[in-house]
Amino acid sequence: MAKSRNNLLGVGGQRKKLSRAEQQGAGPARDGDRKVAEDKKQELVRKMRERAAAADAAPAQDAQADS
Template structure:
């Protein structure tokens, strides 16, 4: 038998405490923050894709141009 049978802290999950505004039906600021973060993430992904496409286009456009550069050692 477990020694800490009466200690059920953390069993079954915990409810988050609601602010007064959330209790009265106003939306939480957390939801708005998540939307802003999602927008920033989408913008970052879009920029990264554009950079990758531009880099792929430059390397595919001129493989002979890379030979013209002096070799560094």
Template sequence: MAKSRNSLLGVGGQRKKLSRAEQQGAGSARESDRKAAEDKKQELVRKMRERAAAAGAAPAQDAPAGS
């Protein structure tokens, strides 16, 4: 008889190994690194939007009004 291929063993990805500190609820440096990276990204996006808004507003002021 052929093997059944209906088993769902291993479906859904793998769980990451938790360190002893993470198991006790202390968290990890990985999470704080992610938050710091996210904060940097948000700051960069904000600066880029400000620059784009300033660059977009500058040519509009230089354009002649009678066109």
């Protein structure tokens, strides 16, 4: 059976279901959770870069001490 071209139901996409807090203007709690997660990720990346820099500097210092 052919599709009807006059039926445009669902063409515009779906709307997100709003929680009660979102409906009352309190804003989604997810945004706060995402912010916390992003902050933790940035902190972890910073620590990893510091450790990598320290690990790269340590062999260079050992090489200079051996000379």
